Structures are given as C-alpha cells and as structure tokens.
Amino acid sequence: MLDESNLESIFASPELPKIAEVINSKLAAERKARERFRRELTPSVKAEFIAGEVVMHSPAKAKHLRVTRRLLKLLDTYVHRHGLGEVFSEKALICLTRNDYEPDVVFFGKEKASTFGPDHMEFPAPDFVVEVLSESxxxxxxxxxxxxxxxxxxxxxxxxxxxEKTIEQYVLRDNEREYHLAQKLAGGSIGSRVVEGFEIPIAALFDDQANAEALVELCD
Structure with missing residues (x-):
C-alpha cells in the first residue's frame, strides 16, 4: 500500500522534476515493452509481464497440474450450474495497471463475464483468484x-x-486494498467468500476420490 508520508522528502526535493523525468522515462519504456510482450505472446507459452520484465514459466509439475485441474473442475461445474459467471485457468491474461499475469484459476462474476466476447484476450481484475505454489x-x-x-x-x-496440502484464504475487508488471512486449512472444508455457496473439502484438491465425491455433492 502506498504510504504518502514516505514521499514527502521526494516532493520537497529540488530534484523532484528530474526524479519525475526518470520515472516517466522508465514507465514509457515499460509501456513499449508491454505492448511488444502482448503482441508476441502465443497460446503455447505461459509468460507474465511484471515490473517491466517478461517472466517465462517453466513446465508445471504433475502435482501442480493435478491440483489445478481438480479445483477447476469443481469451481467451473458449480459456477456454470448456478449461472454465477465465468471460470478460466492458466492462460487467461489478467491485465492490471502495471503488470500482466496468468493465474492458475480465476473467477469473474456475471457483470464482468458478460462483457467477454469470443475473441476476448486481455481480461480485467477477476473477482476471485487462485495460485498453486511451485518452487519458481x-x-x-x-x-x-x-x-x-x-x-x-x-x-x-x-x-x-x-x-503441505493446505489452502490459505485471503480476503479484503470493507473498502481496504490489503489482504487479511481469513484461515489456513489442512483439513475440513473451505467456503468461498466471493463465489456464493461454493464450499468444498480441502481433500478434494489433493485426492481424486475426494474430488469425485465433492463433484457429486456440487451437482446434487
């Protein structure tokens, strides 16, 4: 979160115009690099644009792919069954103010999802996002x-x-823009605060049988 008190010395400095010039030059170079990144990005490559740099992703391990697939199956089934919006996985390019990301799983509520045409490629901030950790x-x-x-x-x-077979659930409170840890779970069930009514066992992300049983429950 930006703390303007930390900027007071910069604002008071006679070097402020020069500092602003340097920052503006860097941001202009970033914008050009970002445009090039988007032009050259292909469906076969997973990459992100972060702080002016292109970050290439190495192939995911089986454990990562399995967890992502299990969650996607459950969330996508639930969201479409109840007409709540749209769910995407891994290749949806999320374009924020400065950076472009390709999260593992994202959910858009109906309002945002209704604006996506068949050729939509650059997506706004989702309502719910999931990242599955890897070493890199x-x-x-x-x-x-x-x-x-x-x-x-x-x-x-x-x-x-x-x-660790855990899920950390972070949420925003009121009008704040800084996450708070709601809970960290290694067992039991977890319910989304954003996707209304979506609740699954933790085990459903780490075990195929538990996943199949959870899917049946969601479809009842």
Missing amino acids: TASRDRGVKFQDYGQHGIGEYWIVDCD
Missing part, C-alpha cells in the same frame, strides 16, 4: 501478486500449497 513462483505469488491483486480489489485470493 512462490515468491511472486506471496509477493508482487499478493500486493497487486489486493490493490486491484480482487475480493478473494487462495494460495494452495501442494506439498
């Missing part, structure tokens, strides 16, 4: 993404740990 992404999932998702009003953020 954990620092970003807990760092720049954690901050950026909150600042853009994404109401709920789950961080899933495949090794």
Whole structure:
C-alpha cells in the first residue's frame, strides 16, 4: 500500500522534476515493452509481464497440474450450474495497471463475464483468484501478486500449497486494498467468500476420490 508520508522528502526535493523525468522515462519504456510482450505472446507459452520484465514459466509439475485441474473442475461445474459467471485457468491474461499475469484459476462474476466476447484476450481484475505454489513462483505469488491483486480489489485470493496440502484464504475487508488471512486449512472444508455457496473439502484438491465425491455433492 502506498504510504504518502514516505514521499514527502521526494516532493520537497529540488530534484523532484528530474526524479519525475526518470520515472516517466522508465514507465514509457515499460509501456513499449508491454505492448511488444502482448503482441508476441502465443497460446503455447505461459509468460507474465511484471515490473517491466517478461517472466517465462517453466513446465508445471504433475502435482501442480493435478491440483489445478481438480479445483477447476469443481469451481467451473458449480459456477456454470448456478449461472454465477465465468471460470478460466492458466492462460487467461489478467491485465492490471502495471503488470500482466496468468493465474492458475480465476473467477469473474456475471457483470464482468458478460462483457467477454469470443475473441476476448486481455481480461480485467477477476473477482476471485487462485495460485498453486511451485518452487519458481512462490515468491511472486506471496509477493508482487499478493500486493497487486489486493490493490486491484480482487475480493478473494487462495494460495494452495501442494506439498503441505493446505489452502490459505485471503480476503479484503470493507473498502481496504490489503489482504487479511481469513484461515489456513489442512483439513475440513473451505467456503468461498466471493463465489456464493461454493464450499468444498480441502481433500478434494489433493485426492481424486475426494474430488469425485465433492463433484457429486456440487451437482446434487
């Protein structure tokens, strides 16, 4: 969160015009690099644009793919069954103010989803986002993404740990733009604060049988 008190010394500095010139030059270069990134991005490549840099993703491990698939199956089934909006996985490019991300799972409520045509490729901030941790992404999932998702009003953020088999549920309170940990669970069930009525066992993300049983429950 921006603390304007930290900027007071900069605002008071006679070097402020020069500082602004440097910042504006950097942002202009970033905009050009971002435009090039979007032009050159292909469906076969998973990449993100973060703080002016293109971040390429290595192929995901089986455990990551399985957890993502299980959650996607449950969430997508529930959302479409109840007409709540749209769910995408991994290749949806989320375009925020400065950065472009491809989260593991995202949910858009009906209002936003209704604006997406068949050729839509650049998406706004979703209402709910899930990142499944990996060795190469954990620092970003807990760092720049954690901050950026909150600042853009994404109401709920789950961080899933495949090794610990846990889900951390972060939510925004009132009009705040900084996440608070609602709960960290290794068992029992978790209910979304954004996707109304969506509740699943934690085990359903880490076990095929539990996933199948949860799917049946959601379809009843």
